[in-house]
Amino acid sequence: MQQTDFQNLQNMVLQAPIGICLLDATTMVAELLNDKFLEVAGKPRETIIGKFYWEPFAEVRELYEDALKNVALTGEPYYANEVEMTLIRNGREEQVVVTFVYNPIKDEKGIVVKIAVWVVENTIQAKARNEMGALNKKLTSSNLDMQTVNTDLSRLNSELLLSNKNIHLLNLRLQESETDFKRLVEQAPVAILVFRGPDMVIDLVNQAMLEILGKDASLIGKPLLEGLPEIKGAPAVDQLFHVFQTGEASDGNEAPVPIKTNGVVETRYFNFSYRPLLDKGKIIGVMDVAVEVTAQVLARKTLEANEQRLQSILDTMAEGVVIVNAAGQPTYANPMAQQIMGISEEQFKERDYNDTKWHNERLDGTPLLREDHPMYVVMRTGQPVFDQEIAIVQSDQEKIYISINAAPLRDGGIISFTDVTSRRKQLQQKEDFISVASHELRTPVTSLKAALQLLDRMQGNIRPEVLAKLLGQANRSLNKLSDLITSLLNTNRISQGRFPVHKTTFAIGNLLRGCCQHILSAGSHEIIQQGDLELQVTADEQQIDQVLVNLLNNAVKYAPQSRRIILQVEQQTHAVKISVTDQGPGIPADKVSHIFERYYQADRSGGELSGLGLGLYISAEIIEKHGGKIGVESKPGQGSSFWFTLPL
Incomplete structure (x- = not known):
């Protein structure tokens, strides 16, 4: 055998990224091995090299000796994928997982x-894969090769030593065949390419590499870029030429390479190990050991894309989402959760769902015990909880109400919640309204009933002045009852969009004089009218009258000590502005923004003021239907000025 072939075989074995031990097929004596084999075996080199193979591996001899003999007799390789076994490594018993191949090397006559x-x-990879569980089940097989080669490639530059005795023994045996190196490459279970010369002429390529490239043996003898023109310009290919030029070994992970398959060029990914081939110190070629990891890379990219989409969904959700670990400690809070609770994600992570920094309550205001919290129930029972409302009180914030959905996770739980504070306030307003409406309706009904009962008892024997008084009481109660019912009906029509506007043209002064007669007749207030009272407007006269009557009645009701009420008409560029101003106590600043809401009443302190809280709401709807605006200007102690505009 030529010295160059021997050096190539020696380089191949010693620089291979996986463990290799070369045995004599007759004596089963170990002739050549590399450091990767020693690393897996966990035994000193001198206990293996030159020894009967099963002497240092007595602990597994009974399991695999017959398989090794069968390879020598039949010439058929033996594969063992991820076998769990007990090895004595470095003097200690260890449970390991290994993948190994007994691969026969034959001479020209086919004799092994x-x-x-x-x-x-594969010990570390197997443990990692088991821990990943079902989520990585589909990726495990592909990741095995990738993780193994990545681990091996990081150590390929280790300097290897062989005793002169072993090298001499190897030389004697290798001289029997000049094709051993080629056979080793061709029969290797990993993809290998051997290039010669500066043009990277393909000298050797095994079947594993041909299957990856989708080519046949006609590739041999061609320069790399002639046989595979589509790979020109790929960084991994440029690195291959760099190794030949510099003699520096190179490793790569997940390198993209364009490969033409069935006429279509597609990007595939490889982990590779490039090693220079030397002859008397001169670089004559490069050996490429490659593992395709396209499936793993694409799977990871898909997983990363799915994670990014999930993150985008969580970031834009209208619900707050919080994930907690098994101890109830938040590990993630999306932006809406931070917004609802008024704290940052870092502050979330410093608390748990029943932290003393916030106080959880039931809807009735009683404390929510830890064992009744939705998240605690989920963690204890393993069953989801849906649409449970609780209140949360933080010392520096207003009480909020949230509706919680919670479900268990393998190592914790997930909570999604929405802020239902507005809904809860509206329900409370409706409950308050029903209570007020019941009281307001009961008062005129009771008065009307009493007047009618007296009239019934005294009929035929009643004095004229008593009759007039009772009839007046009955009429007033009936009018009040009619006004309340009208307000309720108007509110219902507004909510259903059935509130028609019938416009006519009229002088604003006539409307002002008519709307305040009931107040002037009482004699308790003076009404001063100012501005251009002859101004003509086009509007629904009856509805605008209702707005003015409501504003005037509020001035009388909420500012009883203000004897003067000013009605002001002001012409603007394209509208008329009408304001009703009193000199009463004014409205607190925190209530001004709610004054036109349905069911809202600015003064609830003593309950002495009657009403349904619908007057200003209906007025605002009427003005909006006319295309105008409505508002109020008020300062505590300085009176209030309610105004609205109508287009001219």
């Missing part, structure tokens, strides 16, 4: 002359 033991340890 050597057996190459290829071995890769």
